[in-house]
């Protein structure tokens with residue numbers, strides 16, 4: 001209850017942005033590589049960065065390509081967690097590597113498993129300096145298993161600078177970009193936890209695909225953050241995750257979801273060749289301005305024109321349009337018909353997402369009959385219109401519910417301070433969760 005009133009209060013304060021500046025609540029910050037001191041990890045680096053690390057410890061130029069190829073294989077194909085395991089790397093180099101670097105992954109602070117097999121991990125990234133006050137940062141990452149695929153929902157930022165009115169992540173205060181390494185490391189952690197490296201088996205009771213697919217077969221950038229506000233790192237991370245001689249995911253199984261940062265569509269299409277998903281959520285600018293404030297910069301028409309021009313878009317590579325179902329807000333028959341009209345001529349899939357409530361949210365999810373009726377109109381117009389089954393709701397792992405524990409704790413701490421309760425109370429409350 002307490003955190004509900006806190007969040008509501010924050011919502012009210014930012015609900016009425018009167019200028020474009022109010023769309024983003026904090027300046028973007030970029031982390032400087034990984035930890036500023038001590039040994040840094042080689043996990044999740046691009047090939048280029050890995051070669052640079054070898055040069056930095058004096059590996060001669062003529063050997064760098066071969067050595068970085070070996071390391072790349074151990075890290076990304078075998079999932080090696082120690083240099084010791086690298087049988088084809090000489091003793092001397094192994095010792096040198098261990099002195100300068102680690103193969104550490106981000107720390108798994110907690111793992112929650114939903115009744116439906118969805119897993120949510122809270123990961124702590126090492127400090128990057130002043131951007132995270134030298135405290136490191138926490139992000140969430142969610143694994144959603146099905147019979148024929150395993151989808152990992154990754155974060156691209158800590159929090160989000162945008163303030164979509166229905167999204168929990170948008171209320172988080174600490175915001176910074178994740179590095180390409182930090183983005184990729186989420187996949188490495190998932191493979192560790194699921195036993196998804198060669199020769200491993202999943203821990204007992206873990207729900208993974210049953211059709212022989214890799215346990216993580218798909219990636220969606222639908223966790224915390226706006227991926228296209230961190231486009232360089234997202235493109236680099238996609239490069240590492242899709243390397244055929246490495247982590248090996250198909251680019252067609254990597255989907256980047258954006259609230260509509262139009263100027264970066266072209267780069268994403270050309271440099272990452274990833275699938276695009278658009279968080280549309282409304283068919284009129286006045287309503288979309290309210291739900292997705294970035295619409296004031298890139299209104300619906302501009303957004304849809306950019307979709308028509310998305311590199312590589314075709315019937316085989318359709319753009320997904322996400323539409324969150326908000327009771328009495330955007331869910332009428334007329335809006336369903338308008339949605340179909342707007343998307344005419346764009347190779348599109350429409351994904352209806354039942355709104356996932358979070359403490360303090362001011363919307364309700366549309367009734368099931370309403371969602372079915374909306375879906376029927378869309379379907380009759382020729383679109384497959386799957387309603388995304390909410391997964392992991394019991395562990396707040398569903399779309400738009402991600403917000404790191406420290407933030408929640410901080411919010412609670414503030415409330416309790418306001419209520420005159422001391423720190424002991426805060427920890428007691430956290431332990432109850």
Ligand code: SAH
Pocket residue numbers: 164166167168221222223224225226227257258259278279322324353354355356357358399400401
């Ligand atoms: N920032 C990107 C990607 C992360 S959000 C984006 O906005 O597209 C991933 C998806 O979850 C988006 O479609 C977003 O609109 C949706 N979403 C956010 N909050 C939600 C909520 N409470 N319930 C359902 N979907 C939500």
Ligand code: SF4
Pocket residue numbers: 160161162163164167168169170223224225226259279400
């Ligand atoms: Fe950010 Fe996406 Fe949430 Fe909007 S919906 S606040 S863009 S994470």
